Amino acid sequence: MGAKNQQPASYSPLTGLFYVPMTRLCMDMEAFKVSYQVGQPYVGATLTMHPAPAGKGNTGAFIAWDGAKGETVWSKPERFAVWSGPLSTAGGVVFYGTLEGDLKAVDQKTGKELFKFKTPSGIVGNPMTYMHDGKQYVAVLSGVGGWAGIGLAAGLTDPEDGSGAVGGFASLANYTSLGGTLTVFALP
Numbered sequence: 526m527g528a529k530n531q532q533p534a535s536y537s538p539l540t541g542l543f544y545v546p547m548t549r550l551c552m553d554m555e556a557f558k559v560s561y562q563v564g565q566p567y568v569g570a571t572l573t574m575h576p577a578p579a580g581k582g583n584t585g586a587f588i589a590w591d592g593a594k595g596e597t598v599w600s601k602p603e604r605f606a607v608w609s610g611p612l613s614t615a616g617g618v619v620f621y622g623t624l625e626g627d628l629k630a631v632d633q634k635t636g637k638e639l640f641k642f643k644t645p646s647g648i649v650g651n652p653m654t655y656m657h658d659g660k661q662y663v664a665v666l667s668g669v670g671g672w673a674g675i676g677l678a679a680g681l682t683d684p685e686d687g688s689g690a691v692g693g694f695a696s697l698a699n700y701t702s703l704g705g706t707l708t709v710f711a712l713p
Contacts, residue, residue: 533610533651535619540589540633542598544605544619547586550693552573564679565686573685573692587611587621587629589636599636602629605648605697610651610674612663624673628665628708646704647674647697658666661712668705669697673691677703 534545553573561567585603590596609622617633625648630640630684659661669677676691677681677698684691 530608532608534590535611535613537613537617537619537633538612539615539617541591541593542633543590544611544621544633545588545590546609546611546621547588547600548584548606548608549586550584550606550712552693558659564675571673571685572692577578585624587631587636587672589633601631601636601638604700605694606673608649608671609665614654614656619642620652620665621666622650622652622667624669624694624697626667626669628652630665642708642710644703644708648700649673662709663712664707664709666705666707669701669703673697674703678703 529545532546533697534543536543542611554570556570559569562570583604585606586600587603588600589598591598595623603623605624607621608624611619611621611674613619618630619633626644626647628642628644629638631638638704644667648665648667649671650666652663652665654661672690673694676694681691
């Protein structure tokens with residue numbers, strides 16, 4: 526469950542860097558025969574998730590990665606795993622969302638936060654941009670889900686539920702709620 530998961534990364538030809546959402550969760554896993562149960566991940570294992578020691582309590586990060594050198598250029602710690610894919614722009618900005626529901630814009634070179642907006646729910650979708658009538662827009666769909674949101678979606682409280690995801694994301698309910706909202710910004 527740790528490091529890079531299924532979320533896409535983004536590459537910027539401006540910087541030559543990849544922008545990567547990270548998960549900093551450790552997972553104890555024991556495989557066994559499992560029967561399908563509606564509303565539960567079907568993984569054939571018992572899982573217990575917990576923050577990685579190096580994350581210092583944070584279970585996520587957003588990093589700029591230099592693939593040629595094989596090293597992290599900068600890293601922004603995040604309270605929860607970052608499950609949103611990033612959007613790198615020709616303007617030197619990269620957008621990404623957090624499970625708490627923040628849409629963030631950061632400088633591609635330095636990682637300095639330029640903008641943050643709290644959407645109605647956690648973000649697991651990818652920010653996008655488009656033009657209409659000569660005006661550029663940035664949009665993101667918020668609505669926490671997937672493994673991180675199973676506790677919220679199904680009302681689960683036992684840390685072992687959701688194949689251990691409820692324990693790994695136990696405090697997420699303190700920061701966001703369920704929902705499905707498209708938030709759109711017009712750029713100046």
